[in-house]
Amino acid sequence: MFSVSEIITIKDKKFKRFIPHEQIQAAIQKSADLINRELKNELPVFLVVLNGAFIFAADLLKEINIPCEISFIKVASYHGTSSSGTVNELIGLTEDISGRTVVIVEDIVDTGITLEKIIGVLNKKNVKQIKVATLLLKPRSYKKEFKINYSGLSIGDEFVVGYGLDYDGLGRNLKEIYVLV
Ligand code: 5GP
Numbered sequence: 605m606f607s608v609s610e611i612i613t614i615k616d617k618k619f620k621r622f623i624p625h626e627q628i629q630a631a632i633q634k635s636a637d638l639i640n641r642e643l644k645n646e647l648p649v650f651l652v653v654l655n656g657a658f659i660f661a662a663d664l665l666k667e668i669n670i671p672c673e674i675s676f677i678k679v680a681s682y683h684g685t686s687s688s689g690t691v692n693e694l695i696g697l698t699e700d701i702s703g704r705t706v707v708i709v710e711d712i713v714d715t716g717i718t719l720e721k722i723i724g725v726l727n728k729k730n731v732k733q734i735k736v737a738t739l740l741l742k743p744r745s746y747k748k749e750f751k752i753n754y755s756g757l758s759i760g761d762e763f764v765v766g767y768g769l770d771y772d773g774l775g776r777n778l779k780e781i782y783v784l785v
Contacts, residue, residue: 612782614771619782623757628739628767628781629663631756635737636667638754639707643735646705649673650737651697653722655776656711659768660739660756664709675699679721692721702730711768712740713755716748723750740764740781 610621639648650668652661654676665674678695708722719736726734737754744761746752765771766778775782 608780611785612778614765614774617771618785619765619771619775620785621780622762622764622783623759623767623781625780627757631739632660632663633667635754635756636664639668639735639737640670642753643672643705643707644670646732647671647673648705648707648735649675649699649701650707650709651694651722651726652676652709653711653718654678654696656768656770657709657739659776660711661709664737664739673699677722679718681721692725694722694725697725701726703732705733705735706731707735707737707754710736710738712742712764713738713752714742714745716746716750719750720748739767740769 608621612619650661650665650672652658652674675697677697680693680695681690683690706726708719710719713719723734735753736750738752739756741752741755741758742761743758763784764781765775766781768776769781770776
């Protein structure tokens, strides 16, 4: 066993240990069990949203025991012509996903704006259905209507790092989740 620091400093900020490793793993197992049950006949495509979801996705997908495909995407937004407004693009989505059950794998859903962008693009690709799996959900900030099918842990409005989530590029490698103090 090695000891885990209760308080850590990242750049100019202090963070306190918030969600321990075992609690994260238990939440992931629950989501995986549900996905295994609900999507067993679907041959789902998991779309992992980089960068933040990489550690969650690795742990979640090791517990998925049904046939599936896995792909990695990044969301890019740019301003198109004045008539089209903001254009959202999913970088890395090269395969044909028409007719497929797609599971978006996110690290955290806060306001839901990122999710809305992703779903907006996927809706134009004739997918069969879209499911959402997130490790963390901030229910008080979430403003959208999309159902979060597989939600690991709900937290308040606080800012968290670790387990894939960063503060200014740092802290993604932390094994546990820390909260800003
Ligand atoms: P949204 O508001 O669009 O749901 O979330 C946007 C993005 O903000 C998330 O994908 C995540 O990258 C980032 N984010 C939201 N809350 C937190 C947080 O507490 N910690 C960190 N590190 N990122 C967050």
